[in-house]
Amino acid sequence: MEAQNQQNKKLVIRLVFIVIGMFGFGFALVPLYDVFCDLTGINGKTANTAAAYQAGSIDTSRTVTVEFITRTNTGMPWEFRAETKRIKVHPGELNTVSFYVHNPLGKQIIAQAIPSVSPGQAALFLNKTECFCFNQQPLGGGEEAHMPMSFFVDTQLPEDIHYFTVQYTLYDVTANAADLAKTANPFLN
Template sequence: MVNQQQSQANKKLALKLVWVIAGALVFAFALVPLYDVICSVTGLNGKTSNTATTATAQKVDTSREVTVQFVSSVMSGLGWNFYPKQNSVTVHPGQVTSVMFEAKNITNEVVVGQAIPSVTPGIASAHLKKIECFCFTRQSLKPGEMKELPLRFFVSTDLPPEVHELTLSYSFFPVSE
C-alpha cells in the first residue's frame, strides 16, 4: 500500500515537472519575438523600424543641426565589400536627406544579403525615419557585381534637444534563399 502511494506521488511529480519544462520551452521561444516587438516600439538596443515611413509634411527645424554618422560591417560568409559613400551628413530635423552606400560581391558566385540597421544613442532610434532603404529587402549580387544602395531618411523634429549626433550602423548578413 505504501509503495503504491509512493508510486502515485512520483507519477504526479513527474507530470508536474513535464509541464514546467514545456512551459519553460514555450516561454523561451516566445521571448525572441517579444524582445523584437519591445525593441521596435521603444527603440531599445538601437533597433529601428524595418518599414518605410512616409515623408509627411513636417516642418524643418532650421534652428538645430544633427550630425548623422554612417558605419557599415559585413558578417563573415557574405563575401562583400560594403561601405557608405559619405561617412556623415549634417541635417536639420525634418529635412529629408539621401545618401548612398556601395556593395560589391567579391566572390565567384551569386550572394544574397540582408542589412540590419541599428542606431546609437538608443533614444534616437525612434526618431530616425527611413523613407527608402536597402534594408527593407534582401539584396542579391552576381559575381563581381557592384550596386549603389540608396537611403532616404529624416530625423524627426521630436528628437530630444540634447541629442546632436547619432550613428546609423548597418550590418550585412548572408541569407540563404
C-alpha cells in the same frame, strides 16, 4: 509505501508541467522581446518599411550628427562602405546618403542589409523613405553598385540626443533566397 508512491507520482506530474511551461515560455520569449523592443526602442531596431515624408516643419535651430558604419557578416566577401561617413542634419529635413558595394567573386550573391541604431532610443525617430535595406540586393560577379538611403530625423527627437550612429551589417542570403524560390515553385531545379 502507497502514500510515498502517490507523492512521487504527484511530484513527477508537477515537474513535467514545469518543464512544459518553461519550454513554452522559451518559445514565447522571442516574440515578446521583439514587441518590447518595438515599444521601447531598445536594441536600435528600425522600421522595415518606407516612411512618408511631408515637407514643412524643419527644425533649423537644431543640428543632429548621424554617423554611418558598415560591416559585412563573417564569410560575406563583398566590399561594403558608406560613401558619406557622417552628416549633420536638421530634424524634419530630408537627406540622402549612398553606400557602395562590390562583389569581387565570379558569381552572383544576394545580400540583405540589417540596420541598427545607437543609442537605441534614436531608432524610434529615424525615418527612412528609401533604403536598400528594405529589399534583398543581388549583385553579379565583379559588379558594383551605389545604393541610396533617404531619411529624415523626426522633429520629436529628444533634445539630449545630438549624435547617433546607424550601422548596416550585410549578410549573404543567397542560399536562403534559393531555398525560398524552390519552396515557392517546386518545379524549379
